[in-house]
Every structure is written in C-alpha cells, then in structure tokens.
Amino acid sequence: METKRLFDEDVMQKECEAEVVRTEPYHGGFAVVLDQTVFFPEGGGQLSDTGTLTAAGKALAVTHVHEKAGEIFHETKEPLEPGTKVQAKLDWQVRFDHMQ
DSSP states (O other), rough: OOOEEHHHHHHOOOEEEEEEEEEETTTTTTEESEEEEOOSSSSSTTTTOOOOEETTTTEEEEEEEEEETEEEEEESSOOOOEEEEEEEEHHHHHHHHHHH
C-alpha cells in the first residue's frame, strides 16, 4: 500500500493524524509505515524531514525518513503496533532550513 503523500498537496502542512500500517526492524531501530504522512523522505539530493510520532501521550522521535516502492518509512527507536493512531508532527525548523 502506498503512503499518501500529504506534503505533495500542501508543503506548509506541519502535522497530521495517521494510522500505523506496519513496523519492521531497521538498522538497530524500527521503520514505521503510516497510511499518510507530512514527512518528506530523503531523495533527489534533499534531506529528509525529522519530527515526532505521538501515540497515547508518548512521543517517538523520527530521526530519518526514506521511501521504497511507494511506501514511506519513518525511522524510530521503538516500534508502533499496526492500527495505532498517531499524531505525526514535523520539526518545522528542519523543514524550513531544507527549503532554503
């Protein structure tokens, strides 16, 4: 399932609600796939966004974002269960710096 790319619709959108589709181990941490995201993945010479995924009051740092086969993977230190509702929020200063 491809991740809906909200940043293509509105580059100024800073956060969204999303649902975890799946989580898999990735480089000593985890890669979380959401049904939709405001996080821009690394690619084409542009660095990825960073920020947080918050579920049940607990915020997990998103340290890097990459794309593979239309899915966008949010790298975190802890897993999130499929079906979990999260608030995805960009570190806006990082996005703004990348846009300059």
